[in-house]
Amino acid sequence: MSQQKTYTFDKNLQLKDAGLVAASAAAQVASADKILDLGAGRFDGVALVDLAACEVASGDESYHIELQFSNSATFASTNIVGPCVKLGDSTVNFGSADSPATGRIELPFNNEFFGTRYRYMRAYTRIAGTIATGINYTAFVAPQS
Numbered sequence: 001m002s003q004q005k006t007y008t009f010d011k012n013l014q015l016k017d018a019g020l021v022a023a024s025a026a027a028q029v030a031s032a033d034k035i036l037d038l039g040a041g042r043f044d045g046v047a048l049v050d051l052a053a054c055e056v057a058s059g060d061e062s063y064h065i066e067l068q069f070s071n072s073a074t075f076a077s078t079n080i081v082g083p084c085v086k087l088g089d090s091t092v093n094f095g096s097a098d099s100p101a102t103g104r105i106e107l108p109f110n111n112e113f114f115g116t117r118y119r120y121m122r123a124y125t126r127i128a129g130t131i132a133t134g135i136n137y138t139a140f141v142a143p144q145s
Helices: none
Strands: 014-016 044-054 062-070 079-088 103-110 120-128 135-143
Touching (some): 062 103
Antiparallel strands (some): 014 135, 044 103, 044 135, 062 079
8 A cells, every 4th residue: 555645735825725616616715716826937746636525426427626727817818728637426437436525636737738838827626417515625736846
């Protein structure tokens, strides 16, 4: 059995705080959409998603937690989707079992795509299906050297 790696939490790199999500939306911290400024250079990191609950009672729930990048501080234009984790019911998430209710997911990333660096980053939850309670998770970024 492998040992889980530990990461240092920096509140300035928090992508989402606790709270149920039942409709597609940008992740929030303190009830406001959270956008991280990664700076002008290349940024290598890992997004840590701590899953607290994932409802799959209806049999058609789909939750995609996306890391999105942009050169617009408001995500008004020039957006790209980076790493994504697909959760939910196995009938709509090909090749997987129903998502566990809890656990940690690590999404390694960098902010360079096709030779272009994207300065801004956010998490976005894309939801489909018959949602009763939804998904609850927190997320933060840990820089990698």
